[in-house]
Amino acid sequence: MGQSTKDLGALIRGARNALRLTQEQLGLAVGYSASAISRIEGNKMRLDADVVPLMSKALGIPPGRLSGAAVPEGPAIATVATGWMPDEEDAVRRRELLTGALAAGATAIVGTGTAAALPAVDLEDVLFRLPSAEPVPLANLTSQTGLARQAFTAARYNDLGRAMPGLLATAEATKNAASGRLRQQASAVLARAYVLAAELASKQHSDAAWVAADRALSAARASGMSVPVGEASRVLAITMRRSGRWSSAVHLLTGQAAELDTTQARTAAVRSTLLLTAAYSAATGQDRTTALALLDEADEDVERRPEAPSGLFTVEATRAQVDVYRIGVLNSLGTPDEGVKIAADLNIDLMPTAERRARAWTDTARMWHALGDGQQTFDALRRVEQEAPQEVRRPALRALTSDLLYGPGRVQGLREFAVRTGALA
Template structure:
């Protein structure tokens, strides 16, 4: 599209939409939003800050480079993934999920002991949080885990089947985490729904709440924030009556639901709601042992503090975000994936303030801790692209090296 440089993002979106013969309701529907939302974007009444929504708009408009929409033609290309597979491990995971067998005898040698299955799921979650290359390493384990979990559920009955269903729900939740941003939308929805369905079949409130936390992630990242809040709030209401005398992990997942809601509200600019949800999560953390960490969501004292930085950053309160980050000891967080994400949030805060030197330093730190967390997370990739685009001459070489490592072409 040959557009004058002075066109705003909203004006570019409108011009592209009209050139493709799309009505405002049609394009909004393709992004899972309403026509009033798109009208505010096109007229400049609302700023489009979500990288996820920008990518959805670009894909719906069949634009292969995001800079056509943003107008940032100088700097690194920002390719829009119009295809399905974005990670070498995805075909095997796709096959395991989408080619689910209905025959109980397909894998007759698959272990059917639910305790062993749960142990394998738990170890895989530990690997997810420990490895700097977690998508590749966990992705290699998932196909067999998925097939063995499905086989166990088909082969067992009674209490053993319910235990296998809880394990299978955990496996599908992990699949959702490991394939976030790299899976086609249909796989993300299938995985989230199977995790929730397995937990509901098991009739275990903590498993249902954990699966709802996962479903909320999918809803939020596919631009359904209100639905995400509804799901996590319903899950919190479901598990709350069971918390007195319940295991710590039940309170842990309840707290994780509050933090999820806090970030969702913050991304929608709802500051009061965001901090209200965060306060609820904070209170849950205070009720748990100081060293407690939930195995899959890593909810605990450190993660509550990390989420305060995320909430402030998403609310564009960079000074507060950086001040909160200054008081955090990242090493108390046992999850490398979560530590890398913290440094990405700090980098975003520095970029909001125009401090590119500090942003580059912490993005390099994030990449060193969790290379695949940075490479496959849109907000991290956007931070690297913004850095490369605005880097002064003295920082160009370092920034270009980071962009190449993350897979953001610097040209």
């Protein structure tokens, strides 16, 4: 019996985690983006035929199991050509058996809705096929966008996903019906709506983030307002970074930061968030000098302006936010031990939104995981779930949970957590 489409994603994810490869690393080996690997592991995308041999070589899985060709039932046995030694073959077989057994158990729970992932709304389809809508008064549109932002910052991604088609359609209609100054203001609101769409798509690891971010920046530039341009530049840079173009992301962010008028509190705060995102982008490219320099620059900005104005779209320019980014940067640079003291002094409970608190606990979990402390990793993951249940079901968090499950130690309650959050679905 061939490997079914339903099981293929679990097979690839299990083998990747066993080899301690990130989705980005596997993608580089086979010519896919990290988001494409995520979709394959989620059984939302098929492997191209010419990629099967590359994936087989990268993971040590016989090509027949990846292409769906008929193979005997039971675990695959790696051949000498894959380069696996006998004890490693046994480990692969055990992992595949474990993956199959746990995935079957997870399927039953997923069917109950307790492990629902991020919204089922197909953002790519939404972006290219907006529903029809009538223009509304600008005040009403601004209010609708504000409510959508609240859903995002509260990590209610399902609610945001359901609202997104109507919001984008209404914002486009309102902008198109306006003229003069009102059109510029409507363009700014439209830009913020597309920023939210890009943020949501990034949470889903969807390539729709590219489209949404590009439209956000176009609308922001049409508004002639620097704050929306800064917000849109940030989400576009994130999509660039996730596709491996970290250097281009840093260039975009630092260039935009240099154009902002820092005498205005709001634009100065936007500048700080751009520098933070640029620092993390540089860290993903292992440019330690640039990453730390940008972090220090953002730190100095916040020190000069300790009372950051509220209203930034997803990231507040605060001391706590700088510390969270510093932990993430150090994780990416491969020196997570340098973040331990920062994490110890950070009071995540005081951060203003559930989404930000969840992200802070996520970076803390990654830090402990890199340091090999399974229990503290799991404790941080449970804090993510407490703050934002939908956040812990993101593809990246499910991958981290799965990786922890296949680690050398045994953590009490981890298996149940993995099933509950869809990490084994």
